[in-house]
Amino acid sequence: MLLSLSITAQAQPQYNRRICSNTTTFPKNSAYQANLNTLLFFLSSNATRSIGFHITSAGQNPNTVYGLFLCRGDYSPDVCKDCVSFATQLDLVRRCPVEKEALIWYDQCLVRYSNRSFFSTVDLKPTVCMWNVNNITDVGLFKNLLNTTMRDVAAEAASASSGTKKFAVKVVDFTGTQKLYNLVQCIPDLSKSDCNTCLQIAIQDCRIVVKEGEEEESCFRVAVFVMKRGNEISSLQFDLSTIETATKNFSDDNKLGQGRFGQVYKGTLPNGQEIAVKRLSRSSRQGAGEFKNEVLLLAKLQHRNLVKLIGFCLEGEEKIIVYEFVPNKSLDYFLFDPEKQGQLDWRRRWKIIEGIARGFLYLHEDSQPRIIHRDLKVNNILLDQDMNPKIANFGMARIFGVDQSQGNTSVIAGTYGYMPPEYALHGLFSVKSDIYSFGVLVLEIISGKKISSFNQTDSGDGLVSYVWTHWKNGTPMDVLDPILIDSYSRNEVLRCIQIGLLCVQRDPADRPTMAAVILMLDSCSATIPVPQPPAFFLHSTSGQSFTLKALDLESDQSASKSAPCSVNEASITELHPR
Template sequence: MSSSSSPVVVVGITIVVVVVALLSTIGYIAYLHKRNITKRKGNRANPVLHLYDSESRVKHLIDLKQFKDEDKEGIDVPFFDLKDILAATDNFSDSHKLGQGGFGPVYKGKFPDGKEVVVKRLSSASRQGLVEFKNEVVLIAKLQHRNLVRLLGYCIEGEEKILLYEYMPNKSLDSFIFDRMLCVLLNWESRFDIILGIARGLIYLHQDSRLKIIHRDLKTSNILLDGDMNPKISDFGLARIFESKQTEANTNRVVGTFGYMSPEYALDGFFSVKSDAFSFGVVVLEIISGKRNTGFYQSDQAMSLLGYAWRLWKEDKVYDLMDQTLSETCNINEFLRCVNVGLLCVQEDPSDRPTMPNAFLMLSSEIATLPVPQQPAFVVRRGPPSLAPSSSTNPKTSSNNEITDSLEEGR
């Protein structure tokens, strides 16, 4: 071979190698694409198996005792650097602070692109530990509904555990209905829409979401209001996953808030969708009356708000339960349905309470026949029982039950 033909041969060989490599790469990409399509089809062909896969994965992430880098692959929201959060909140300055709760402070943050967020910062002294933190990060990231607050991201660096939520300009429901000045901004139509929105959110959690969730801490301070006064359920740190056929569970560590917990949960640690229904019933009665269940007091009788509503129901005086600011805007038929459904939800026996789909149907239907409620639980108001054992209690005979509170301030 002549020296003049050598470069031509080299160029030819190079072109062949490049073409072969390119074709091999294209073939491998096509193989991977086909395998992914087959895998997705397999998941669709066996949705039950896929669902249990999700439940198992979520429970695994939550139950881990530490937060590893590889765990982030199972989380559907972005990780934020602490330095960016510090800049957005001006180093957690008091001017950005929205509230303070048992787990720590809540701040309003603003990023350079103008996006406003709520920054929930767990303090080192918080009762809400790593499990509760991961519970919110993993669970709420997989829940998408217009009546659930949206998690935008999280941060865990050193001792800092931080959650970032969409900003709710109207803060929490309790900041309106229990304030004698602000309550006038919520007419009957707004309150009834809020009640229906909360019910829709619970139906999604109990029945329509990919994971069956029991919230366990539903209360007016955990209902946030967006700019149009649409309700969004928040705070999923105490929520628990149920398997699709599971109906109830029990725990030795009772967590939640006095006044909203069902009797079977507060006393025996049993919780189910009917526990959330009880909390919903309390919220409904608080919304239409403008009175707190836990702070309700009458000098003539030691009675809870539930007991007061029950007495008015028996005496056919339910209109006396109405918040006086609603007298001019109230739809009487809707009000009566709310009282009826509220009392049905707070009945002592869980089997007597409606499920959330049934509660929503009774609230929204003008022709539905509503059952007559039985006496609610906690009719007589007593001082809060001490469920947490004292240091002097014999550890062998004491209960492990514990009552905790979540944030009472608005976001």
């Protein structure tokens, strides 16, 4: 848990993570829910305490609810109150609506509740992990400095008097341009011994994995952040001459490709860092507004499955965005090339599907602000040196507020085939628009077929129709890319086909959230619903308009059926994510 020590009050806290345990849930309008509402009210009412900590419970067994909040030690009581109030009154019920146990963690505070008492105990689970995305040039120096400073702050925090904040922070120089921020904190009702035990476990873990920070409820586990000085948006700006030198004056030999808004070049900065340079064409529809939108969005995003912004250039008529260089080009470069698609065996394709899902979960739920991409397609997925996916091209992305569920536009932009019907026909978009595009992409990855490889004469409606027809006919494995015949897992392929069809269902409300998608991908114990008929597009003969139709087929499968995770010829797993 960290960040810079320059702190200002804000009404809406910076969301980091949440854990909603799906092992136990409660029905709506139950006694447990009533007690939970009472507990959350108690926590919010006590958020003005100067210690920044409160524990309480509500109700009688077997429906007792236990809870606490803990605010970061270097924030003011007003910031603490705003954070706890936001969590208890708005955010928790949205993110964890029916779970009996939940933890939500912001930069300013954490709030936890459970159906079991966890007071005054060292609780090492669950754990939340976050990666430091900044480069560490001297790992040996970093480890030595980290061990020394963490021992100091741990001893200081654990030695705090009972009933006071068990909190300590230390800032030291790491390099000439970087500082190392260390912050640790235990809940005040832990003993000195228990607090020290928790923090020492964290420090030991940090010696093994220096790039990872973890947090638990009993102690704020590792609070380490390496940060460049001057991280304002202005510090990301490059002058045009630097970009021209890096790309050899935009040489054709350095050209990586061309997209809707311009060309992309490979470049090398004076320090040897390889970069990708997106140079917007002067005739591009992406004006200064979209350009700034992409820069500002990317500057705030930090996730291993998103392409990283290095900087930008806005000089004269030039609009340039500088990204990290991702060496293996885009997913379509491998997926649709007969000579290269063999490099994407089933294990890699599964890894790519899961990575894209995790990137979109971050965009939809965990980033601040929440973001809808609106242009997910196979050539906007880049692959790094280990073939890990990175989502790129945020020129069409839209910011969503916490309570906003849908937006609309009169300008339809994107790639037909990946667009859901409500967007292509009516300009309506939501997170479920990205879900639809994700479903199409999953079907492309499984089948190895482009959406553009189908036309109106190919049994009507393209890739989605092709997969749906095989699904209904009980021959879903016939859609599998033949090159995977020696590497695939039948259960995983069937699960992915089913998830893909769930994502392209006609009604946006029936499409799963990305959190549910990840649950279905990762959990063999979950159950998956039977997909309903998808929506399909048909180009009109004039090519100027679209009509929407759906297959009107009787289903011989009930959404209430379920089957084990092990799939055979006669059954396909049906999962019911929350």
